[in-house]
Amino acid sequence: MGQTLHTLRTAGTVARLEWQLEWRQGHQLAAVGLFAVASVYVAFQASDQHTGAAAWTAMLWLVHLFSGFTAIGRLFDRERSNVRRYLQWTAAPLGLILGKLFHAVLTTTALTAVVLGAFLLFLGWPQGIETPGKPGLLILGAWLGGLSMTTTLVFVSAVASQVRSGSGALAAVLGLPLLLPQLILSTRLTRGALADEPWTMLLEYPLFLGALGAGTATIACILFPYIWRA
Amino acid sequence: MKGGWNWFWKGGSILLLAYVVIRGFSAPLQPGLVSASPSQLSVAPQSVLLSAVGQPFANPGDLPSAFQVVLRSGDQLIKTEVTEVSPHSVRITLDVPPTMPSRALDAYLFTPAAGTLFLGNACFVESAAKGDVPPAFGATAPSPQEPQLGFSFPYQPNIMESIRNLLWHVPMWFAMFFIMGLGFVASLAQLRTDSVDWDMRAEAAVKTGLVFGLLGLATGSLWARWTWGAWWVSDPQLNGALVTVLLYSGYLILRAAMGDDDRVGRLAAVYNVFAFVMLVVLLMVLPRYTESLHPGKDGNPGFNSYDLDNSLRAVFYPAVIGWGALCYWMYTLRLRMNRCAHHLLSR
Amino acid sequence: MNALLLLNSLEGFFFGSGKAHVVTGVALIILVGIAVSLWRMDRRLGQLEKESRPDQH
Numbered sequence: 001m002g003q004t005l006h007t008l009r010t011a012g013t014v015a016r017l018e019w020q021l022e023w024r025q026g027h028q029l030a031a032v033g034l035f036a037v038a039s040v041y042v043a044f045q046a047s048d049q050h051t052g053a054a055a056w057t058a059m060l061w062l063v064h065l066f067s068g069f070t071a072i073g074r075l076f077d078r079e080r081s082n083v084r085r086y087l088q089w090t091a092a093p094l095g096l097i098l099g100k101l102f103h104a105v106l107t108t109t110a111l112t113a114v115v116l117g118a119f120l121l122f123l124g125w126p127q128g129i130e131t132p133g134k135p136g137l138l139i140l141g142a143w144l145g146g147l148s149m150t151t152t153l154v155f156v157s158a159v160a161s162q163v164r165s166g167s168g169a170l171a172a173v174l175g176l177p178l179l180l181p182q183l184i185l186s187t188r189l190t191r192g193a194l195a196d197e198p199w200t201m202l203l204e205y206p207l208f209l210g211a212l213g214a215g216t217a218t219i220a221c222i223l224f225p226y227i228w229r230a
Numbered sequence: 231m232k233g234g235w236n237w238f239w240k241g242g243s244i245l246l247l248a249y250v251v252i253r254g255f256s257a258p259l260q261p262g263l264v265s266a267s268p269s270q271l272s273v274a275p276q277s278v279l280l281s282a283v284g285q286p287f288a289n290p291g292d293l294p295s296a297f298q299v300v301l302r303s304g305d306q307l308i309k310t311e312v313t314e315v316s317p318h319s320v321r322i323t324l325d326v327p328p329t330m331p332s333r334a335l336d337a338y339l340f341t342p343a344a345g346t347l348f349l350g351n352a353c354f355v356e357s358a359a360k361g362d363v364p365p366a367f368g369a370t371a372p373s374p375q376e377p378q379l380g381f382s383f384p385y386q387p388n389i390m391e392s393i394r395n396l397l398w399h400v401p402m403w404f405a406m407f408f409i410m411g412l413g414f415v416a417s418l419a420q421l422r423t424d425s426v427d428w429d430m431r432a433e434a435a436v437k438t439g440l441v442f443g444l445l446g447l448a449t450g451s452l453w454a455r456w457t458w459g460a461w462w463v464s465d466p467q468l469n470g471a472l473v474t475v476l477l478y479s480g481y482l483i484l485r486a487a488m489g490d491d492d493r494v495g496r497l498a499a500v501y502n503v504f505a506f507v508m509l510v511v512l513l514m515v516l517p518r519y520t521e522s523l524h525p526g527k528d529g530n531p532g533f534n535s536y537d538l539d540n541s542l543r544a545v546f547y548p549a550v551i552g553w554g555a556l557c558y559w560m561y562t563l564r565l566r567m568n569r570c571a572h573h574l575l576s577r
Numbered sequence: 578m579n580a581l582l583l584l585n586s587l588e589g590f591f592f593g594s595g596k597a598h599v600v601t602g603v604a605l606i607i608l609v610g611i612a613v614s615l616w617r618m619d620r621r622l623g624q625l626e627k628e629s630r631p632d633q634h
Contacts, residue, residue, distance in 0.1 A: 155504065162497050163487050170487050174501075177476030181512060184469055208516070219507055223500045226421050240619070244612040251608060255601040559615060566622045573629050 003092070010095025011102065014087075018103035021078060028078070036067040036111065037118045044122035056126035057190045061183055064115050064146060071107050072153040073171040075100055076161035093225035101154055101217060108150040112143045126194065133196020137206070141193060144206055145186030148213030152178050155220035158227055185209050243555030250549040253381075254397045257541065259284035260377055261318075262385030263339060263349035271335075271355045275325040277313065278353065280337060284385050286317030287344040294320075296342050300371045301335040301352070307371055308335065331359045338371065345377030350387075384539050392456045396542065397549040399449040403471075404550055405557035406442040407513075409435050410478075412561070414506035417499035426572060429495035432502055434564035436481050442557055443475045467524035470512035477505045 022029050043059040051059070079087070087096060116139065125132060132138050153175055160171040189205035261284040268278065280299065288297070294312045299322045301308040314321035320339060337352035383393050413435030420428035450471065455461050462468065484501055488494040517524065 159484065159497060159501055162493060163484070164491065170484070173483055174480045177473050177480060178508065180469065180473045180476075181516065212511070215507075215511070219504055223503060226496060226500050240616075244608065247608055248605060251601060251604045255597050255604065556611075556615075559619075563615065563618050563622060566626065570622065570625050570629060577629075 007092040007095040007098070010092045011098035014091065014096050014099025015102045017079075017083075018099065019106075022103075022107075025078075032067060032071045032107075032111065033114055035070050036063060036115050039063040039066065040115065040118040040122055043119075047123065051123060051126050053126040053129060053191060053194045056123065057187050057194070059123075060115070060119055060142070060190065061145070061187050063119070064112070064142065064186075065149065065179065065183065067111055067115055068108065068146060068149050068153060069172060069175065071111055072104050072150055073157050073175070074161075074168060075104060075154060075157045088228070093228040094221060096228065097154070097158070097221055097224040100158075101151065101220070104150045104154050105147060108146045109143065112146045116142055129194055132194045134193040134202070137202060138190060138193035140206060141186060141189040141209070144209040144213065145182060145189065148182045148209045148216070149179050149186075151213045151217040151220060152182065155216060155223070158220070158224060162227060182209065182212060185212070239555055240559050243552050243559060246548045246552030247556065250397050250545055250552055253545050254394050254549070257545070258382045259391055259393070260379060260382045260385045261285055261287040261341075261344050261347060262387065262390070263337060263347045263352070264387075264390075266337060266349065266352040269353045271324075271326055271353050273326045273328045273330060273355070273357050273359075275323065277321055277323045278310075279319055279321050280339060280349070280352070281319040282339075282347060283318070283390055285344075285379070285382060287339070287341045287347065288315045288317055288320075290317065292342075298340040298372060300338045300340070302338065302371075303333040303335050303355075326355055326357070328357070329359050329361075330355055330357050331361050332357050338374075340372050340375070343378050345379075346374040347385075381541050381544075383542055388457050392453060393542070395449055395453045397545055399446060399453055400546075401550045401553035402442050402446040402449060405553045406439045406446060407509075408554055409439040409442065409557050409561055410506060410509060413439060413502060417502040417506075420495055420499040421503070424496065426495060427569070429499065430568040430572065431565055432499060433485065434561050434568055436478050436502065437564055438557060438561040440475065440478050440482070441560070442553075443471075443478065447471060447475060465524060466517040467513070470517055473512055474509050477508060481505060 040063055043063060047055065047059065153171075156175040156178060157171050160168075160174060163170055185205050185208050189202060189209070192202045192205070261282045263280055263282050266278050266280050268276075271278070292315055294315050297312045297315055297320055299310045299312055299320060301310060301324065308324060308326075310322040310324040312320055312322050333355045334351045335353050335355065337349045339347040339349075341347065386393060413432045416428045416431035416435060419425075420432060450468070451461050454463060454468075481498065481501055485494060485498050488497065
């Protein structure tokens with residue numbers, strides 16, 4: 001009981017700490033937002049406003065993927081080293097990862113809104129599509145896809161942060177193959193929602209994405225204490 | 231005693247694989263129909279040549295009267311006359327009546343020794359006749375028969391001779407699963423005990439498994455080129471296979487990036503456990519619930535679609551055991567190498 | 578249909594003309610090569626183990 005309480009308290013503290021860190025070091029948040037919007041603008045310039053649904057989907061997820069990397073990839077080396085050492089001594093590992101996951105979920109939600117918003121502002125819907133067949137499913141898919149990528153990225157960034165040399169590059173190398181299944185599911189879902197495919201064909205994608213996200217989050221929670229104690 | 235057992239299984243794996251190579255490449259393929267020419271039929275008397283691949287379905291001296299060809303559309307059977315037989319083809323004549331509407335016809339070739347050969351949508355009738363139901367022709371077909379051939383592999387349309395790849399591609403993936411599973415257990419043990427030896431086991435398993443994973447990808451790519459027409463297609467099973475190989479490459483990159491950091495064992499174990507769970511999800515769960523070209527998937531757990539007959543079984547099971555044992559042998563060598571290196575370094 | 582006819586001629590070429598024996602031979606040579614190299618590695622590792630840990634063997 002006391003253990004559970006300690007874990008929950010750690011989770012709350014870490015989430016609050018991350019939140020404060022985010023605002024105090026405002027440049028990080030701004031950097032991610034700038035990265036996302038600038039990438040969307042590059043996509044807009046490169047595509048010349050005549051983008052078909054396939055290319056539109058590809059660009060949306062490329063921007064989403066790399067913005068996610070920028071935002072979550074260094075989640076575990078943001079604190080100053082004395083804060084880190086303090087956490088290492090006092091925090092319950094499970095609480096720590098829960099707090100980080102919570103923060104990552106918030107960040108991804110904001111990021112999804114920024115990326116989708118910028119996409120609609122600059123590019124609009126793909127050519128030939130006045131309004132997508134299932135806009136709600138498209139937004140849900142973008143959010144769920146982002147979340148299932150994020151939980152994996154949290155794990156990868158936790159592993160990579162333990163490596164002393166060049167953990168940013170390592171997170172990218174380890175993370176990309178792990179994110180392929182989520183990306184495949186997400187892009188299919190987005191294309192299906194744009195083309196207004198029937199629900200019976202599309203329903204499995206959000207389910208798989210949710211299951212993948214929850215599954216990777218669970219494994220990350222189980223394995224994290226071993227990384228943290230090392 | 232221990233030396234004898236070692237000799238037995240190591241030599242045995244090589245002997246089994248030699249048997250698999252010889253038997254697998256020398257057993258003939260059962261005959262199968264591949265084409266009808268011309269495939270467009272008009273409403274008139276005409277002759278059609280049906281050709282087959284695989285071992286001959288007829289001997290040079292055989293009489294045409296011993297063979298029968300029936301064309302079928304729905305429930306209707308159309309009788310034909312066999313006029314000429316060669317080892318790999320039959321020539322038939324038939325008269326398509328003017329009342330026959332436009333239809334695709336399946337062909338059945340009844341042979342005395344090689345059983346019944348089937349070709350779906352062999353020819354198409356072009357006709358001006360209207361109506362949904364083709365007229366009854368009153369033909370009856372002999373009942374289908376099992377082939378009375380010696381040791382031979384079953385014919386599958388599109389797969390044909392490449393069915394021999396079953397003895398390479400599938401056991402290689404089995405071996406990879408087996409050795410990666412061993413690595414998974416070793417990594418769990420490493421997390422529990424924090425011992426260097428379990429870490430060395432996991433590393434040896436992943437390295438060996440990666441070799442077999444790459445071989446499985448290569449043989450699979452060859453097979454895809456033959457049956458599906460492309461070296462690579464976007465398919466849940468193939469995506470999963472590629473991601474798996476990339477994942478385990480990540481394991482080696484992680485180890486390399488850690489250098490001689492003394493936390494490498496623990497971190498690599500954590501990553502390996504995660505990777506194996508993903509492997510199970512990617513290769514065994516996801517493809518089964520999404521549509522896939524790959525046989526054995528799409529809601530069908532086994533690979534019964536291959537019609538593993540007794541001849542194929544007699545080579546396939548030795549192949550599984552042989553590749554598995556060879557894989558395990560390579561794993562033990564890598565492990566002993568790791569142990570020697572560790573022993574020399576820590577002296 | 579064209580693709581199948583193409584395969585048909587290749588099938589005849591591969592199996593009918595005895596090319597399968599060449600394939601068998603090459604595969605066997607590779608297998609023997611693997612076996613010999615693995616066996617030599619096995620023996621060398623055995624010697625190395627004996628040298629480094631004489632008490633256990």
